[in-house]
Amino acid sequence: MRALLPLAALIATAAAAVPPLPTGPDVNALRDAALKDELAWELTEALTTEVGPRAAGSAAEARARDWAVARLTALGFKNVRVEPFPINGWVRGEERAEVLAPFPQPLTITALGNSGATPAAGFTGEVIGFSSLEALEAAPASAVKGKIVFVTHRMAAMQDGSSYGPVGRIRRQGPTIASRKGAAAILIRSIGTDRHRNPHTGSQDWGEGAKPIPAAALSVPDAEQLERVLARAGAPVRLKLTVTPRFVGKRTSGNVIAEVPGYDPSAGIVLVGGHLDSWDLGTGAIDDAAGVAITAAAAKRIMDAGQPRRTIRVVWFGAEEIGLVGGRAYLAAHRGDKHAAIAESDFGADRVWRLDAKVSAAGVPVAARLAQALAPLGIVAGATDAASGSDIGPLSATGVPTFELQQDGTRYFDLHHTPDDTLDKIDPKQLQQNVAAWTTLLAIVANDATELGPVPPTAAH
Amino acid sequence: MRALLPLAALIATAAAAVPPLPTGPDVNALRDAALKDELAWELTEALTTEVGPRAAGSAAEARARDWAVARLTALGFKNVRVEPFPINGWVRGEERAEVLAPFPQPLTITALGNSGATPAAGFTGEVIGFSSLEALEAAPASAVKGKIVFVTHRMAAMQDGSSYGPVGRIRRQGPTIASRKGAAAILIRSIGTDRHRNPHTGSQDWGEGAKPIPAAALSVPDAEQLERVLARAGAPVRLKLTVTPRFVGKRTSGNVIAEVPGYDPSAGIVLVGGHLDSWDLGTGAIDDAAGVAITAAAAKRIMDAGQPRRTIRVVWFGAEEIGLVGGRAYLAAHRGDKHAAIAESDFGADRVWRLDAKVSAAGVPVAARLAQALAPLGIVAGATDAASGSDIGPLSATGVPTFELQQDGTRYFDLHHTPDDTLDKIDPKQLQQNVAAWTTLLAIVANDATELGPVPPTAAH
Structure with missing residues (x-):
């Protein structure tokens, strides 16, 4: 207070x-x-x-x-x-994402700090979407294991920046939570209030017992696009992710x-x-x-x-x-x-x-x-x-x-x-x-x- | 009228x-x-x-x-x-630009339609800047030959879109003019009125006698950055350009x-x-x-x-x-x-x-x-x-x-x-x-x- x-x-x-x-x-x-x-x-x-x-x-x-x-x-x-x-x-490497099915199209992403890497040729997996970090936290590991987790949200622009703390938990803690549940990778809606195809990076640290997995932010329009793709798809949404940052000592x-x-x-x-x-x-x-x-x-x-x-x-x-x-x-x-x-x-x-x-x-x-x-x-x-x-x-x-x-x-x-x-x-x-x-x-x-x-x-x- | x-x-x-x-x-x-x-x-x-x-x-x-x-x-x-x-x-390929000297930093670009390509490993050259298409037209070929031409401008947002015709000449005709003068490549300030790092592509056709050269647009902030780099540099500005589109029949x-x-x-x-x-x-x-x-x-x-x-x-x-x-x-x-x-x-x-x-x-x-x-x-x-x-x-x-x-x-x-x-x-x-x-x-x-x-x-x- x-x-x-x-x-x-x-x-x-x-x-x-x-x-x-x-x-x-x-x-x-x-x-x-x-x-x-x-x-x-x-x-x-x-x-x-x-x-x-x-x-x-x-x-x-x-x-x-x-x-x-x-x-x-x-x-x-x-x-x-x-x-x-x-x-x-x-250091950042390549970063690309592409919906393969059912609606093939590229998505714009950027790796979060300390993100793990996919193979150079990319990783292909099924997307599972969550409307909040709480929803991801509540999900059983069996639902997440081996998949590409996607966490979205709504963030209001505030004069005092006070929405950054709570919404920013998705970036700071989401990767660790996803990793602990066995996810193959995590995509988040950018922690941002704009509507441009420019994703927001930012720091996150891997918590105890969480091995680095690819962790990236979609731009806000891309996150909303992926929400729509998930909502309309009558079949699993398959996505190819290429994220190749490196830890350099x-x-x-x-x-x-x-x-x-x-x-x-x-x-x-x-x-x-x-x-x-x-x-x-x-x-x-x-x-x-x-x-x-x-x-x-x-x-x-x-x-x-x-x-x-x-x-x-x-x-x-x-x-x-x-x-x-x-x-x-x-x-x-x-x-x-x-x-x-x-x-x-x-x-x-x-x-x-x-x-x-x-x-x-x-x-x-x-x-x-x-x-x-x-x-x-x-x-x-x-x-x-x-x-x-x-x-x-x-x-x-x-x-x-x-x-x-x-x-x-x-x-x-x-x-x-x-x-x-x-x-x-x-x-x-x-x-x-x-x-x-x-x-x-x-x-x-x-x-x-x-x-x-x-x-x-x-x-x- | x-x-x-x-x-x-x-x-x-x-x-x-x-x-x-x-x-x-x-x-x-x-x-x-x-x-x-x-x-x-x-x-x-x-x-x-x-x-x-x-x-x-x-x-x-x-x-x-x-x-x-x-x-x-x-x-x-x-x-x-x-x-x-x-x-x-x-079809579009890779597209990257990087100032190598005197102020090393990446710039955001996108190829214009029908752009030629650099070698896959990129092309490095000196940048010569022009404040208008007229200035490029007036330049002797000897000043341009072998260089990366950069043409900037100012474009006002108009309710009826009437600034697009005249300013858009830079995109439609600039590549042909630069090619005819022997330029190695051309970069233009995006034909756009925003301030985001999202360059504007668009069509252009090579005029009679103009061989395809790499032709790309810088986002508006990147174009202004390159203007500042040119204004502050006490030495030639060297830039590496990688643009690899292909004509596919x-x-x-x-x-x-x-x-x-x-x-x-x-x-x-x-x-x-x-x-x-x-x-x-x-x-x-x-x-x-x-x-x-x-x-x-x-x-x-x-x-x-x-x-x-x-x-x-x-x-x-x-x-x-x-x-x-x-x-x-x-x-x-x-x-x-x-x-x-x-x-x-x-x-x-x-x-x-x-x-x-x-x-x-x-x-x-x-x-x-x-x-x-x-x-x-x-x-x-x-x-x-x-x-x-x-x-x-x-x-x-x-x-x-x-x-x-x-x-x-x-x-x-x-x-x-x-x-x-x-x-x-x-x-x-x-x-x-x-x-x-x-x-x-x-x-x-x-x-x-x-x-x-x-x-x-x-x-x-």
């Missing part, structure tokens, strides 16, 4: 009680100037064009790190460095870190960032070139406005897409650092519409001051006891104060993890609003000395 | 002069009942699901003819038959014909229809399952209302996509038939917004009566001296009276010739409005004895 908007209540009933910022830059002026930001667009365009797709552990991700070090250094950040870590490599990924040193080391570090890797199908514009660009552009604005009290640490995480590997590596390396507050941008580039925070009672007035400063950007005040992020999730769970500038996610899952995640999907005006919001956050939080924690730790992600 | 809306003028200034329909069914009742039509949706769903993609000359197109004969017969049409004709076969296509016999053979035939073949990438829902379904559903409604004066001939053309081959074969076989009027639905399934006609002065009052009956469907009156259609173009050019129920094409070129041409793109309510418009057209034109021609022949398509 989300808390009852304490920030909004605080602002509405006790605005006079919110103390002004004691020292530091003119927050409103910085915020408004950031609405004309061009750096975030420039970084997003450069990363998506000069590097393009940059899957975890690939040569392209390594080029992205080189690009990042060069750009962050040229922008004037200090202590720019790469912190490498190993990952388990997996240890590869190297890494986090790229850059800093704006603060003048008061005892005040701790404000960490902001996004992730540098992307899925291989698109150029990773909304996921997450925009996030790394927005947070770096905001940090640059604070740097240029004069030395902040707290050190701002910009982290561009590696290997987020395959399971927050960069976030966990960062936590392992930096558990001892004093993080005053952390925040990540990893939900696209559409407008920020809500501020959430997870801070102590002492931190609530700072969050309230931030909410007041964000209101002219059209941002509403949310919780003070709940905020999250992807790579920062493991660190946040240890009890570090966390802010979340939540973006409008209504169209995020139209594009997420598809070939369609490209630069043209970013609205430059909304990108600028993001930079203004992040500039405001840093202007206030990096120039304040208030301890925002401790907050209670939660179960690690 | 479009004529000055003579229909609208006629209706506005002389409504009283439009005589009522002398005999026959209640046009308004038929029109309004058709707004609840379910047959057109059912046919569209069945064709796109049970057959799916049905490229000219393929086994799938042959299955579509079998399906069509069975369905039209079951619906009660008479004289249901296939009129076969030969075509030159061409003579294949068979065919037109499917069904009739509602009229009681007055001397009054001639009213031909309505669409085309049964589709491109291979999508399931041909808007292009043109909807067109065959709309016209058949309307004809069925007139048949069920009592025998019409004129024979209604429903023609589902084959091999439209590769150059109106079915339309030309129909003309060759039926030049001697008395066609009272002809009309085709081949521009999607969005609402009909305008009636155009090409009729003699004697036919204008009939067109005016039709325009009056269509007005409650939100359809405006257009020309009386200009109307067209795809497959019926060759026949229309001989001077046969022609009607056109023009559909809203604003989003047509988002989907046209792409994998995204699937059933989910059809709005059932707008499909019903189409059936109502075509039912109205047939109710009036098939029950009238007025000679609508002759109209002057034009240059054949």
